[in-house]
Amino acid sequence: MPTKNAEFAASRVGIAPTVAWTTRTTDPESSCHIEIPSWSNAQDLSSAPRPSKQITFIKERTQQRTTPRSKASKPSVHGPPAPKAPVVKPSVPKTQVPKTQVPKTQVPKTQVPKTQVPKTQVPNLKASNTKAPRPKAPSQGPPQPNTTIPKAQPPKTIPPQDWTVIPDSKQPSALTALILHRHARPVLTANEYKFGTTLPIPYKRTPKRAAICIDCEMVGVAPNDTSALARMSVIDYLTNEILIDTLVQPTEPVTDWRTKYSGITRQAMATAMSQGKALRGSAEARAELFKYVDSDTILVGHALQHDLLALGIRHDRIVDSAILAAEAVGKGVKRRWGLKDLASQLLDIKIQSSDKVGHDSVEDAFAAGEVVLQCIEQPNKLRMWGERKRKEYYGGKSKKTSVKKGVSSRGFRPSVSRPG
Known part of the structure; x- marks a missing residue:
């Protein structure tokens, strides 16, 4: 076109x-x-x-x-383009559907009223001198048993008015002084001690006690009325703890209970065995003792050679109160002082009194440890006591101590200078 x-x-x-x-x-x-x-x-x-x-x-x-063209490029058939009649679109009225608003149902909140606990005002007892009344226990009904679990009680100790309690700060120095006063092997051999030790070897993971006091009571058994272990008491030298205190039933038949000295009767031993509170034989006693000691432990006691013989053990780290007293008096004096005399004269403590039946091994162990402690801490008092006993033995006349040539009173050989 x-x-x-x-x-x-x-x-x-x-x-x-x-x-x-x-x-x-x-x-x-x-x-x-x-x-x-x-x-x-x-x-x-x-x-x-x-x-x-x-x-x-x-x-x-x-x-x-044909392809649609823009308004500017459309040709007109007869001259200028005729104006287009506006297309009138029939307007359909939109029916507006009214929205139905659902009313929201508001659930009323139920407010729980808070219960106010009334505060109990504790009366000031300091301001008023009146004492608060104690509630009375109901009298009706049977008494209820106490359900509290008893706590483990520590080992029993003797009251400190009789025996010295070493403070924790002074225990290392007390142990060092005790080690320095051990007896030499010649001295132990001269006092019927066996050579060597049969105590267990020290083990680092299970440390034992550094020093103990031990005392044993014996009875006569067949044949020939031989002494056998019947009671053993062990305490800690530093802490005063009672480690062992038990009866020991001998494996051999008992011929003499020696109740006057041992304080043990047949009935007491039978009762302890029936209740399971007694050991059987020296083998079980040794096993119980080895729970607390090893070859480094120092044994303290009075005339311990008899106790070790009854236990069937040997040891060479010994501090014997009988040997300390004999060395204070000096050589040549054949008398030996018992534990009862040493406690009375050195400590002013009475043990093994007549009102008791036999000896108490726990009391004797404490007394032996106390005598050793006083001899170490007060050497001048021990020396004066030894001089006085020596004069009494010789009838008021002092006699020089005769020492065997080549061996000192403590068993050491003096150094002799050799000619050059």
């Missing part, structure tokens, strides 16, 4: 536009074939009548089949 520029050029030259029927269009709604005129300069058809309905139909069909 001719554009506006072509129409304008033709009108300026003076050539009337001609129409050539070249385009053929088929109407899909009818079986008619319509020839669309093509504008050219061949002939002037301006005077020919044009059916308006036919031209309007052709324009509508042409615009539907």
Whole structure:
């Protein structure tokens, strides 16, 4: 189709536009074939009548089949384009569905009233001298048993008014002084001690006691009324703890209970065995003793050679109160002072009194440890006591101590200078 520029050029030259029927269009709604005129300069058809309905139909069909163009590029068939009638779209009124608002049901919150516990005002007893009344226990009903679990009680100790308690700060120095007063092997051999030790070897993971006081009571057994172990008491030298205090049933038949000295009767031994509170034989006694001692432990006692013989052990780290007293008196004096005399004269403590039946091995162990402690801490008092006993032994006349040549009173050989 001719554009506006072509129409304008033709009108300026003076050539009337001609129409050539070249385009053929088929109407899909009818079986008619319509020839669309093509504008050219061949002939002037301006005077020919044009059916308006036919031209309007052709324009509508042409615009539907061709590619849509912009408003500026659309050609006009007869001069300037006619204004398009505004297409009035029938406005369908929208039916607005009213929204049904569901009212929210508000659940009322139930407020739980807080129960205010009344505060109990404790009366000030300091301000008022009146004492608070104690609630009385109900008298009706049987008494309920006490369900509290008893606590483990520490080992029993003798009250400190009789025996010295070494403070924790002074225990290392007391142990060092005790080690320095051990008896030499020649002295132990001269006092019927066996050579060597049969105590267990020290083990670092299970440390034992550094020093103990031990005392044993014996009874006579067959044959020949031989002494056998019947009671053993062991305490800690530094802490005064009672480690062992038990009866020991001899494996041999008992011929003499020696109740006057041992304080043990047949009935007491039978009761202890039936209750499981007694050991059987020296083997079980040794096993119980080895729980607390090893070869480094110092044994303290009075005349311990008899106790060790009854236990069936040997040891060479010994501090014997009987040997300390004999060395204080000096050589040549054949008398030996018992533990009862040493406790009375050195400590002013009475043990083994007549109102008791036999000896108490726990009391004797404490007394032996106390005598050794006083001899170590107060050497001047021990020396004066030894001089006094020596004068009494010789009838008021002092006699020089005769020492065996080559061996001192403590068993050490003096150093002799050799000629060069």
